[in-house]
Amino acid sequence: MTRKPLADVACSIARATDLFGDAWTALIMRDVLVGVTRFDDLAHDLGISRKVLAARLARLVDEGVLTRERYQDHPPREHYQATAKGEDLYPVLLGLMAWGDRWYGEPAGPPTRIWHTTCGRDTNAVAVCTHCGEPLTVHNSDQLPGPGGRVGPGTRVLGPLIASRAERRQSPGTAVADPDGQTAP
Amino acid sequence: MTRKPLADVACSIARATDLFGDAWTALIMRDVLVGVTRFDDLAHDLGISRKVLAARLARLVDEGVLTRERYQDHPPREHYQATAKGEDLYPVLLGLMAWGDRWYGEPAGPPTRIWHTTCGRDTNAVAVCTHCGEPLTVHNSDQLPGPGGRVGPGTRVLGPLIASRAERRQSPGTAVADPDGQTAP
DNA sequence: AAGGTGAGTTCCCTGAAGAAACTCGTCAGT
DNA sequence: ACTGACGAGTTTCTTCAGGGAACTCACCTT
Numbered sequence A, B: 001m002t003r004k005p006l007a008d009v010a011c012s013i014a015r016a017t018d019l020f021g022d023a024w025t026a027l028i029m030r031d032v033l034v035g036v037t038r039f040d041d042l043a044h045d046l047g048i049s050r051k052v053l054a055a056r057l058a059r060l061v062d063e064g065v066l067t068r069e070r071y072q073d074h075p076p077r078e079h080y081q082a083t084a085k086g087e088d089l090y091p092v093l094l095g096l097m098a099w100g101d102r103w104y105g106e107p108a109g110p111p112t113r114i115w116h117t118t119c120g121r122d123t124n125a126v127a128v129c130t131h132c133g134e135p136l137t138v139h140n141s142d143q144l145p146g147p148g149g150r151v152g153p154g155t156r157v158l159g160p161l162i163a164s165r166a167e168r169r170q171s172p173g174t175a176v177a178d179p180d181g182q183t184a185p
Numbered sequence C: 001a002a003g004g005t006g007a008g009t010t011c012c013c014t015g016a017a018g019a020a021a022c023t024c025g026t027c028a029g030t
Numbered sequence D: 001a002c003t004g005a006c007g008a009g010t011t012t013c014t015t016c017a018g019g020g021a022a023c024t025c026a027c028c029t030t
Helices: A012-020 A023-034 A039-046 A050-062 A090-104 A158-169 B012-020 B023-034 B039-046 B050-062 B090-104 B158-169
Strands: A066-072 A077-082 A112-116 A121-123 A125-129 A141-145 B066-072 B077-082 B112-116 B121-123 B125-129 B141-145
Touching: A012 A023, A012 B023, A012 B090, A023 A039, A023 A050, A023 A077, A023 A090, A023 B012, A023 B158, A039 A050, A039 A077, A050 A066, A050 A077, A090 A112, A090 A125, A090 B012, A090 B090, A090 B125, A125 B090, A141 A158, A158 B023, B012 B023, B023 B039, B023 B050, B023 B077, B023 B090, B039 B050, B039 B077, B050 B066, B050 B077, B090 B112, B090 B125, B141 B158
Parallel strands: none
Antiparallel strands: A066 A077, A112 A121, A112 B141, A125 B125, A141 B112, B066 B077, B112 B121
16 A cells, blocks of 8 residues: 555544554454454454454554553463553544444344443444533534644645634634644644 | 455444545545545645545545535536535544544644534544443443344454353343453443 | 646556465374 | 464465556636
8 A cells, every 4th residue: 555654644633544544453443442352363353364464463552552462371372452542442433333333224223232331221422522512513613723733745725724714713712823824833 | 455345244333444444535534524625625635646536536425425516617617525424424533533632642732623613612522422421431331232233254253252241241231240350440 | 829727547666455375382182 | 292273473476456647638817
């Protein structure tokens, strides 16, 4: 794929996508988080090429999303565990799952249910506003340039666009710093 | 990549990933949802190969996530718009963005802020339980086999695993503490 | 007529994904 | 001691998708 260096794009989605935007990574994380943690189990479960699995796991360990641990010495056996950073991907997976269920749901129902132990019911994930708890949609929210924004690959067109929107909207909370709308480095 | 047919895997994450688990698709959807909707703008903004962009857009239109519309006739010009199915991916993008901000955040701050128009504040997305509104984590939720579940590629190991958990848990009304201590505080 | 813009196509080249076989260390059974 | 199996990768070989850049085509502007 000649991995494009998305990591340096000034967009958190791009950085997350650089890691996560690979068909296998999401599925590997699903499996690890749910409890399939050994190499062979992952290979069999996913039907992934062992070579690619080894590469993905190495990358995920490298990124601090998984750790590789020896869980028994006698026949030396390793397994992969999610770090805090890895566990934090769980909500993203729930979002993907919810979307898949909604738009590709089979008549029989979803293949997997999520059981919320705290409230004791089957549940689904909704992405809501941290402040008021209202579900966030394209229609009730706006992207505005943040303090760490800069123009570069990945935001050449988008950057100026949201900057001009911010201007039109005038001071939303704290006004935008840069007058030229291109938050400089 | 020799696109593996993930679509028939009995897992909604796999189905969503089949579409979304491509480095470019997430970024294209971000751009389209935020307002970059024309071919050339997308190509310039993302720095994506035009060939690949054409292929991705065709696929997204095919999947019913985007529509291609002529917005002016004189010089014939088209643009891409998100359908309801496409807009529904927005929460997933917010999840990715939140994760990227949390774990790859620059000292300067996030490159983009999300302005919630309803409550009038900068916000972040949290994935919460539809019933009680508590944030969902690996520790307070469990995957259980759903009505549409079946064993196949992508669930050869995982399927039996969650099935056995469901058995151990017995009637899911009684909160059972996992013997292996997986369920954390 | 010359140049520009939007929206793609076509071309070639490299390198990542897939498949399957191979390695290496350690048990378990006979 | 010999054979087989398992876990965890590594190696080899082939093929096909991605990157890059040039090319097309229709229309507009000067």
